[in-house]
Amino acid sequence: MKQIPLAIGPEPVFTFDNFLPGANEAVLAELRSLRPGASFAATVPPIFVWGQSGSGKTHVLKALAGSWQGAGLQVGWYGADTPLPWDLPAQPSLLLLDDCERFDAGQQHAAFALFVEAASDGLTIVASGSAPPVDLPVREDLRTRLGWGITFELQPLSEQDMRSALRLEAGRRGILVADDVIDYLLTRFARDLKHLMALLTRLDEFAMSTKRAVTVPLLRQMLADEGLNP
Structure with a gap:
């Protein structure tokens, strides 16, 4: 009889330290340098990270979330598997949008609303997708917001x-x-x-x-x- 193992193995840990950068040092340097907006009236340009499946997009977003939460800051995570409604944390500083190419119509509407909120409150947004914003299958106003700031392509590892x-x-x-x-x-x-x-x-x-x-x-x-x- 084959035994069924209990789920006692270590859970995955996503940090910048255990992400092998390969040719992606510039992406990591930019994400590590992020700080909360100096003024809540400021408009903070978003960062968009894209790459093929398995290139580490979710890893770097989770690493960024962990580093901000470790500093006592509130982070909002919104992925294609996050059910609506997308409510903001009580005192948000960072908003993360993962797998944007998979957002359905309702999630695209919610993501655009988060951009509007971020613009008024000086929040930082970092998003990811499988292609650059211009090629994403999303509504035009969201595509424009996603592509407004800095865009990085994550290069595959050797x-x-x-x-x-x-x-x-x-x-x-x-x-x-x-x-x-x-x-x-x-x-x-x-x-x-x-x-x-x-x-x-x-x-x-x-x-x-x-x-x-x-x-x-x-x-x-x-x-x-x-x-x-x-």
Whole structure:
């Protein structure tokens, strides 16, 4: 009988320190430099970060949220999976809009309303999407607001950086991952770091449930059990 593992593994941690920047040093420098508006009457230009799936957009937004919350500031998070209505925190300083390309009509209306609120209260907005604002499938007034400030493209990590990221996450989970396991992940699956991290999480849980070490044969067995081609 296969044991069902309890959800006792460490939750993902999203910080600037555990984000491998690769060619994205300028993005991180800009986000780290953000400070609350000096005047509530000021209009703070937004920042828009875009890139392909798994490039780290959500990671950097969550890292930014964590750094502001750590300083005692209120952050509002609004993603495509955040149900309406989108209410502001009691004393907001930073508003984050994630996966803008997935916003439905109601969420697009709510996002535009947040921009109006931000303009009047001097709030900072940082948003993300899969494409630059000009190419997003959103209403024109929202597209204009998203593209008004600085726009950054997150560049994909190199293979070496991918390996480093997987090893960093494995070490955080306390599991030993040999080179052949990482080779298998990088050669058999799309180099989408978000997807690869999810695979690593499932592999860790599967190893705990079977009480076996993390190896390529174990990875193949997990994929076969999931109905995937190992």
